[in-house]
Amino acid sequence: MATTRLSDVIYGPLFLPTTIQRIAQLSRIRNSPIVTADAEIQRFANGPGDLVQMPFWNDLTGNSNVSTDDPAQNATPHKLTQGQDMARKIRRNNGWQSANLVASMLAEDPLDAVATLIAEYWVREEQRIMGQQMAGIFASSGMAGNKLDVASEDGAVTPVMLDAEVAANAYALLGEYGQTLSAVLMHSRVFYNLRAARAIEKFKDPATGLDFDMWDDKVVYVSDQCPRVAGSTSGFKYTSYLFGNGALAYAEATGGGGPKKPVEIDSVASAGNGEGVETVWYRRHWVMHPRGVAFTGTPASASGVTDTELATGTNWTRVYDPKTVRIVAVTTNG
Known part of the structure; x- marks a missing residue:
């Protein structure tokens, strides 16, 4: 039986759209x-x-005018003003050699298996990089009004847990806009504490049939990329993020704004003492940006913004009113 090789699987017109879809x-x-x-x-x-x-x-701002019948009284119109949000494209790549993908290439449909394996990696990477962005924007001085830190420094002794009262105080940071928060991203420890307290409910989306966890009428997403910091004496402090609909903007860059060669096979004939080694390189450029907090820093390299730069507070400037930035960070002991 013929051996399936990476060059057989990574056929550009088929593999790239399959992976993007996955x-x-x-x-x-x-x-x-x-x-x-x-x-x-x-x-x-x-x-x-x-x-x-x-x-x-x-x-639009300012109070309305009181109408009169005096022709000598002239109202002064207010100006329409613009602001500007700014984001940086995230440019990343990674490569995998044939030995890393051998099990997938033995699958009944190697194209689908390899595409799914690589897609799973990029989903994790997107979530990790989003964690760097969250760290950066909440280290920015302009986002102080969107943070609630109620964690105890001796968390193992007097822990402050995420509950309905803490949540209400977090929503209140956005005033009337607090009602628009619809999802929460939390560390697994916080999630399991809520589940132990029977505060997590299950919800099935009738449109997709997918099951979701719900807490306080919010869709729950769990990621250990959420900050977990040791207290000064004991225990840990965990930061959860509350989001409103449309809080993050997303676009996958294609054409002139995307990578010149999104997928490429590198074959080294002499490797393996002449047996040969194939490597698939996968490159992506995309935008995932917290709306209303502009990335105003200048990356050190023209080739792209780094994790460290994304996580640096001085690189971010809030450009929306704090209450219309639809993200809140809340720090508890669990």
């Missing part, structure tokens, strides 16, 4: 209402360079 299908966060994609962001993402500029109109 990434989209497997990402629970990207399939949630907290992530939105629109034509304008996609257009920017598909353009050259790595800076994505997103102008917006500021809200």
